[in-house]
Amino acid sequence: MEYNEALSYIHNTLKFGVKLGLNNITSLLELMGNPHKKLKFVHVAGTNGKGSTVAFISRVLMEAGYKTGMYTSPYIERFTERMKINDEEISEEELSRITQFVKEKVDIMLARGENHPTEFEIVTAIAFQYFYENDCDIVVLEVGLGGRFDSTNVIDTPLVSVITTISYDHMDRLGDTLPKIAFEKAGIIKHDGDVVLYPQTAEVEKVFQDVCLERGARLHRADFSALKPESFDISGQTFSYKSYKNLKISMLGDHQVNNAAVVLETIELLKDKGYKISENAIRKGLLNTHWPGRLEVLKRDPLFLIDGAHNIEGARALRDALNRYFPDKKKIFIIGVLRDKDYKAVIETVVPIASHFITVTPNSDRALPAAELGGFIKSYCKNVTISDTIKEAVCTSMKICSPDSMICAFGSLYYIGEVRRLLKNNM
Incomplete structure (x- = not known):
């Protein structure tokens, strides 16, 4: 075999x-x-x-x-x-x-x-x-x-x-x-x-x-x-x-x-x-312990993190950490979720610190389509971009990121790995 x-x-x-x-x-x-x-x-x-x-x-x-x-x-x-x-x-x-x-x-x-x-x-x-x-x-x-x-x-x-x-x-x-x-x-x-x-x-x-x-x-x-x-x-x-x-x-x-x-x-x-x-x-x-995909800093310029927060407790930990480490940075979020997760509670948890959301569709049969997720988020945040691909989302985030901003891709681990690969390989 x-x-x-x-x-x-x-x-x-x-x-x-x-x-x-x-x-x-x-x-x-x-x-x-x-x-x-x-x-x-x-x-x-x-x-x-x-x-x-x-x-x-x-x-x-x-x-x-x-x-x-x-x-x-x-x-x-x-x-x-x-x-x-x-x-x-x-x-x-x-x-x-x-x-x-x-x-x-x-x-x-x-x-x-x-x-x-x-x-x-x-x-x-x-x-x-x-x-x-x-x-x-x-x-x-x-x-x-x-x-x-x-x-x-x-x-x-x-x-x-x-x-x-x-x-x-x-x-x-x-x-x-x-x-x-x-x-x-x-x-x-x-x-x-x-x-x-x-x-x-x-x-x-x-x-x-x-x-x-x-x-x-x-x-x-x-x-x-x-x-x-x-x-x-x-x-x-x-x-x-x-x-x-x-x-x-x-x-x-x-x-x-x-x-x-x-x-x-x-x-x-x-x-x-x-x-x-x-x-x-x-x-x-x-x-010497490192655990990929958990508040992991992938780039410093622009500042780009990934995190596997996909439930309410994970979202709270992410929100609190970003507020603690980067209190003065505007937060640009890339987000992709599975339909069977409590994504509404997750989004409600991070919305207060978000300046912009970019939605993606994870590679899973259980994924919530980016358009549907983006439509839901628009009732909370006026700055929402819906991406056709994960690479497009990463590129968009880099374009709109300013010196006083940071990027955090979070949600389902079904797409976080691809974000990590793209950044490690310089796209």
Whole structure:
């Protein structure tokens, strides 16, 4: 199987949709020899901040000398971004070979009359096999959707379960209240496990407390009152947390400092379990963590950022960060959204700081057309441009950007990657 054939095989399974449940993935992994049972995991669930948290933890472990697997979704530019070892993407050759191996096991499932695994189930199985074959010391595993019935939840009790922020997203599948959504995320809490929690509202925290009590798990909260921000600029920010003084991260936004506190609590638990992680590894790991598409500065002249904010919590974090870092700049927004997201709330959140919107259509069957999105925004903002292509939107933004302005492309990750490619390649 060649690389393009492997990608075609994987993507063609999209037609099998999203089926929450563990029967398919359990059956497939059994045929593969249960590679996941030979690995150790840190399992990360939540609405926002999962990817950044996974990236922080992975980098710290890598700096500490551990061979570290990292599994995330979706990707920004290349499919191979989704599975890495020590920050190196899976090679096209390895992906092709393991995909062929997994396909052979899927064919056996079908011959037995079982359901065809979904795309995410197949990708998760490929990742487990990749990490197993390469003898990873530890794998930092991001949940795809929810937690309780997510394919990644086929693993046994992880070293640590990490819960990031809980917000409204995927409400058609996870529930229409924060406690319902929290219950699905709490599904990754296993018997006798350790759980690190990003502080939440009282009603949400009670969900996690109850599940921990029921499963004999230990709940550890990050303590934001012990978090002391010290300085920030466009190159990063410095803060102290408990006994750690003057830590620096390269990522922007208050929420990333909060995520780093969650990471520090996670690292302390891993140290308690025997992992040797020095303060120097922690400092280097936090500083050297970069996560594409999250308040990422791609150009300085003109100032051009991209961000994957696609729900209300992400939009608030984006708005607050832009106000904090660039209070005197007029904000030109490029925006593309999916129809099934709460894009109205997202737009209402950023409208007060916007001077101009440029709308695009993301590359997705679920995309809201640029014209429809632009029509909606015109009831809030008089400066709206509808673009036929993403390249056209980027060019337009550059033309109208003045020295007192900045550009921020945000919304669906289904188009953010193309913006990133265009700017990295100088259009």
